[in-house]
Amino acid sequence: xxxxxxxxxxxxxxxxxxxxxxRRTSWTPAxxxxxxxxxxxxxxxxxxxxxxxxxxxxxxxxxxxYSIEPAFVLSNYQDVFYGCFSGxxxxxxxxxxxxxxxxxxxxxxxxxxxxxFTVAYFLAFHIRTLPMQIALFMxxxxxxxxxxxxxxxxxxxxxxxxxxxxxxxTSIGLVDAPIEWLLYxxxxxxxxxxxxxxxxxxxxxxxxxxxxxxxxxxxAYDAGASGWQTLTNVIIPLVKPGILIGSIFVVTIVTGxxxxxxxxxxxxIASVGKTIQTQINFLQFPIAAANAIVLLAVVLLTxxxxxxxVDIRKEL
Amino acid sequence: MxxxxxxxxxxxxxxxxxxxxxxxxxxxxxxxxxVTILTLSFQGPSGGLTFPMNGFSFYWFxxxxxxxxxxxxxxAFERSLMLGLTVMVLTVVVSVLAGLAFRKKFVGATPxxxxxxxxxxxxSIVVSLGIALEFRILDDVFxxxxxxxxLVSRRGNSLGLFTSGLGAHLSWTLPFGLLIMxxxxxxxxxxxxxxxxxxxxxxxxxxxxxxxPMIAPFLIGISLFGFTLxxxxxxxxxxxxxxxxxxxxxxxxxTTTVTTPEIYALGTSVTAVSFTVIFGTLAAFVLLQRRRRxxxxxx
Numbered sequence: 001x002x003x004x005x006x007x008x009x010x011x012x013x014x015x016x017x018x019x020x021x022x023r024r025t026s027w028t029p030a031x032x033x034x035x036x037x038x039x040x041x042x043x044x045x046x047x048x049x050x051x052x053x054x055x056x057x058x059x060x061x062x063x064x065x066y067s068i069e070p071a072f073v074l075s076n077y078q079d080v081f082y083g084c085f086s087g088x089x090x091x092x093x094x095x096x097x098x099x100x101x102x103x104x105x106x107x108x109x110x111x112x113x114x115x116x117f118t119v120a121y122f123l124a125f126h127i128r129t130l131p132m133q134i135a136l137f138m139x140x141x142x143x144x145x146x147x148x149x150x151x152x153x154x155x156x157x158x159x160x161x162x163x164x165x166x167x168x169x170t171s172i173g174l175v176d177a178p179i180e181w182l183l184y185x186x187x188x189x190x191x192x193x194x195x196x197x198x199x200x201x202x203x204x205x206x207x208x209x210x211x212x213x214x215x216x217x218x219x220a221y222d223a224g225a226s227g228w229q230t231l232t233n234v235i236i237p238l239v240k241p242g243i244l245i246g247s248i249f250v251v252t253i254v255t256g257x258x259x260x261x262x263x264x265x266x267x268x269i270a271s272v273g274k275t276i277q278t279q280i281n282f283l284q285f286p287i288a289a290a291n292a293i294v295l296l297a298v299v300l301l302t303x304x305x306x307x308x309x310v311d312i313r314k315e316l
Numbered sequence: 317m318x319x320x321x322x323x324x325x326x327x328x329x330x331x332x333x334x335x336x337x338x339x340x341x342x343x344x345x346x347x348x349x350x351v352t353i354l355t356l357s358f359q360g361p362s363g364g365l366t367f368p369m370n371g372f373s374f375y376w377f378x379x380x381x382x383x384x385x386x387x388x389x390x391x392a393f394e395r396s397l398m399l400g401l402t403v404m405v406l407t408v409v410v411s412v413l414a415g416l417a418f419r420k421k422f423v424g425a426t427p428x429x430x431x432x433x434x435x436x437x438x439x440s441i442v443v444s445l446g447i448a449l450e451f452r453i454l455d456d457v458f459x460x461x462x463x464x465x466x467l468v469s470r471r472g473n474s475l476g477l478f479t480s481g482l483g484a485h486l487s488w489t490l491p492f493g494l495l496i497m498x499x500x501x502x503x504x505x506x507x508x509x510x511x512x513x514x515x516x517x518x519x520x521x522x523x524x525x526x527x528x529p530m531i532a533p534f535l536i537g538i539s540l541f542g543f544t545l546x547x548x549x550x551x552x553x554x555x556x557x558x559x560x561x562x563x564x565x566x567x568x569x570x571t572t573t574v575t576t577p578e579i580y581a582l583g584t585s586v587t588a589v590s591f592t593v594i595f596g597t598l599a600a601f602v603l604l605q606r607r608r609r610x611x612x613x614x615x
Contacts, residue, residue, distance in 0.1 A: 032417075033416075033417040033422035034417070036413040037417035037422060037425075040428065041424075043483065043486045044428070044431050044490070047447060047480075047486060048431065050446075051443060051449065052442070052446050055445060055446040055449055118338055119342050122335040122338065122339045126336070136339070138598070143350070145590055146591070147586050148548060150353070150586060153353065153571055154350050154352060157353065157356055158348075158349055164366075252439065256440065258441055267572070276441050276442075276445060277554070285452075288445055295442060296438060296439070303437065
């Protein structure tokens with residue numbers, strides 16, 4: 001993913017420098033790029049920008065049991081944060097929900113980072129021929145092109161009360177009775193999220209690793225660094241942008257998730273996305289919109305914070 | 317990979333074997349669960365949702381596709397297929413055009429790029445809700461106006477598979493298409509086009525005869541993303557499909573109600589389509605690359 005930002009940046013630079021020299025490098029009329037970019041811009045305007053604007057506007061509207069009405073009220077936001085700033089020791093619903101989501105974000109981030117880094121490291125540094133690298137990389141990628149829901153429900157025969165895992169554990173005598181918390185639990189949600197989204201870590205980290213000049217690693221060995229020292233002092237600093245991009249994907253996906261938490265949590269675990277979905281089902285669009293705007297703000301703040309943590313432009 | 321050949325003669329370090337085992341376990345983790353439901357979808361008629369297998373049969377597939385069972389899947393299957401193919405074609409066309417545009421200088425290139433990235437990162441439930449609200453407002457505000465001059469019926473719902481649904485899917489597939497186009501055009505030397513120009517080719521000729529043949533294999537990659545992402549899309553579709561449902565939405569709804577292996581049969585059928593598309597496109601990609609290499613050798 002960092003490749004593309006670099007392309008965008010270098011293209012922009014080229015454009016500026018050729019412009020400064022007043023030399024026409026292109027024989028295409030000036031309107032052509034606008035016409036070519038127009039369909040993309042139109043789709044994003046109609047199905048991304050305008051919807052976000054609509055959500056923002058509706059979050060200030062009024063609603064009754066069966067209709068929504070244009071207005072400018074702050075009551076939806078007051079409802080979202082009801083009881084949050086009253087000073088009572090108990091957490092309000094919204095904060096408790098975000099805290100629960102934060103727990104999943106932390107667990108899934110650590111797990112996907114460790115697994116993703118190890119897999120990418122193996123592919124980038126231990127597989128020696130390019131065709132083999134591509135083949136193994138495809139093995140990791142193919143599940144990404146199949147249905148998430150199917151990948152979730154495929155845990156049911158494994159983790160259920162009479163599932164394979166419980167059968168195995170009871171048959172070797174490790175447990176007396178089947179473990180109940182394997183399915184429809186926090187554990188199942190975290191496991192499914194790691195299962196679904198580790199690829200989002202593998203791809204950018206692998207991409208960063210493939211860009212590392214191999215002579216740097218040889219230089220580190222020649223200078224007497226151990227394998228571990230090379231890893232922590234040479235490789236990890238150089239793949240930071242990849243780690244950051246992967247982290248942004250995983251953190252934002254888990255923050256906004258409602259399907260995995262719904263299906264794997266047996267519809268019993270709260271998440272912001274699920275709250276929004278429930279409110280939509282009850283046609284309470286304005287409060288759902290207010291929740292969506294708060295979620296959007298949280299996600300954007302998180303990304304901003306992560307970009308502050310690692311200066312991505314310096315790293316690229 | 318130059319360094320790779322330098323130490324090819326060396327013995328594999330011990331860490332290689334540890335990491336190879338880790339990688340193998342990761343692959344088992346990725347594919348293991350799916351293999352279990354592929355197996356369980358061939359349960360005998362008296363079989364349940366978990367092992368052991370009670371015989372081997374196509375009973376649940378027959379039940380699923382005859383429409384006799386709890387699930388009517390034919391129409392949702394057809395809808396998803398049509399939508400997926402439409403999204404695929406549009407993703408390829410729009411991404412290539414945008415990729416060409418980003419090769420040149422134009423005002424607003426950087427904001428447009430950031431909007432595409434944002435579309436990838438903003439939670440899908442937010443986008444989905446936004447699209448639903450947008451179309452609701454559209455119906456409330458513009459429909460009465462258009463109806464008064466007789467263009468549309470007064471009552472109706474603009475939310476639908478090929479209006480809001482198509483847009484929702486494109487907002488998800490186009491960022492991937494654009495990123496692939498960036499990666500492709502980054503490796504494509506501009507001097508090819510300049511050479512074509514020097515030889516007297518028009519813009520259109522240089523695109524058809526120079527650029528298109530060079531980027532063709534990667535367009536197959538974009539269509540793979542376009543179709544599979546749409547075929548499996550659920551989070552963005554959830555509020556944007558109106559009264560119809562796509563296959564993944566049906567499947568998600570069934571997870572809470574169906575307690576027979578029929579749901580596994582459905583899962584296997586959906587995965588079969590995904591695998592057909594994935595391996596079909598990968599084979600086409602490899603074939604195209606090989607043909608090109610042969611032609612390069614011949615010349």
